[in-house]
Amino acid sequence: MPRKRLGEILIEQKVIDEDKLNKALKYQEQNRCLIGEALIKLGYATEEQVAIALSKQLGIPYASIQNQILKPEKGQNLEKIIPEKFARDNKIIPLFVENQIIAVAMSDPTDLMLLDNIRTMTGMEVQTFISTKAQILKVIDSFYQLETSLIDQAVESKVSKSDDISDSDVLTSDGKLDLDSVIMSQSSSAQAIKLVNAILKQAIAERTSDIHLEKYDEKISLRFRIDGVLHERTSPPKELFDNLIARVKILSKLNIAERRLPQDGAFSIRYQNRTIEVRVAVCPTVFGEKLVMRLLDKGGVELNLD
Template structure:
């Protein structure tokens, strides 16, 4: 959210609700702009506005129903209706299903792609609700992370099963169909899912997967600092890249020299 008109309306709502003072929001506007951060995220991260108050203000601004996940018991069985990677990518938790309608809690209600993608996956009418991002993150950590293996464990399993077979030269010669097949292989999906979930757990702002000459380097940016993490094998570089492109609806055939 970066449009001045949008910011003004949201700030007016926050002030009217007593969530922040006019001086606080004006100071926050300037500092968020200087830092290049989204204003609503900056207000919460810096403790100017409580997460629940921000969610309520966003719900009013966007004309969506709010939801407080701490006062709501999520059906764990319903979590299986969406892929874990989708929930992690879009910061979304399915909370209730009523016939052909699926109510979902959105940690980022400005994610305009989320509703369309959820509808495409489930075939259901999606009813978005605004939840505090911190609460969505907690649920993702609790339910998604608990059912997702750690990256180190996955890499160990891959090595023991001898599932890494492609050399770099073979990757470069792969056809589009072969790239798609490799991107959908179970080890690659497990690795990418684990990388994303770990990023959520660490509250990382960026995830860097850097191709080096003989290896890959995986790093998470947390509070402006890059921290190195156990990295996937170099042989899976192409498959991991293709998997991430598929998740982002990008053209996997496009390669940069």
């Protein structure tokens, strides 16, 4: 029996209709991408919906944080078998090893070259699971214990009445934001500074091109654009939103009192001996202001954080 096409499965699952599939096929042809990527970029399907449909099409188990399959086994030295840089670069996460077979979650289990590289690196056969890039990156963050967990730490840190912090504590002599500096204060302004720094560190580690921070009626949305696709990240506390916008405005030398007109600015980051330019755009919305930061690495396309 011939394998069903991904589009057919998504139509059966009532995720898309024939019209959307035809538009996605046209987009796929024009942009030379996978049909799943086309559907996601056009906004017709989510990453999770495409991954679940691929799981059904290929007969490969779907792994997620929610079903507790996307959870690396402890005590098997998985972080040494598949190094963090390889995992992050290829959007994979090792899950467990059994009988000289390594289980790996990946967003594209049809990538034969990547599977061969994993076999060569580990000396083992590979059992594949399918997951979304966003969930894989989130598990990579916690499993390899990178700075990227700093967003959660900054969100959870408690505000105290300790001494406030000034820009002289976090800026270099030439005015660049120093992400390597350690902020000891626990004041509310320090918490906003810590959270902005944590967001920038995580974005750099994940090779993010754009950071979107926006306020809605009931929540704050923080999203990273990675490989052209927006991914949700830990939402900052609602009460800190204005402080975060103000902090970025100050760094960008914008008018913090102006909230009715769009503003553009820029600032520079120093992080682990690299200089990264940040272009900033702030514009008013129904619920407040929307912030977009574009990261431009002056050191080259390849960001090496080792």
